[in-house]
Amino acid sequence: KNQVEQSPQSLIILEGKNCTLQCNYTVSPFSNLRWYKQDTGRGPVSLTIMTFSENTKSNGRYTATLDADTKQSSLHITASQLSDSASYICVVRGGRNDYKLSFGAGTTVTVRA
């Protein structure tokens, strides 16, 4: 079964600090990996997408890394802001049915002033 595991489950950081979220996956074959940000009660919004050949990709204060050999990805948030408080979901495309995405359970980030 294709799986996506995220850690930590939740974290609290002070405004202005940095944090890193982890994603490990067993999806095979692998097509791409996305990080989504989901505010409470809202739909997920894509932050970054990475394919097999990409190691790092940035979107403003968000930087994602991918190690396709170890099947690990991380999302680094720099100089956190209160608006960064949300759930961050790692989503992997692959497997037999390309339409079906494998979702991680998400990491809930709370930024405090």
Added chain:
Amino acid sequence: DTEVTQTPKHLVMGMTNKKSLKCEQHMGHRAMYWYKQKAKKPPELMFVYSYEKLSINESVPSRFSPECPNSSLLNLHLHALQPEDSALYLCASSPGLAEGGDTQYFGPGTRLTVL
């Protein structure tokens, strides 16, 4: 326009009611999806439509009935729901299943509460 819209934002219904959720996109996408998301859980795929035809039904109970009137609209008809069906219902669209089912754009969701 890169937006998927969903109405209503919130819905409260009794177990004997019949209601419908609506989803719309004008990006020319030919694949549309319904997901169910419980609190603090990842979205679970329910249905996939491709070119206005139901392609995938992930063993969803018949009290959920999807409908795709045209390429821009996707409905989810609800009847005789149970309290455990309370969740955030997300609609998504993508260019097509073959062209990149991964490039899914999500709507804001409908928060459903079944009393």
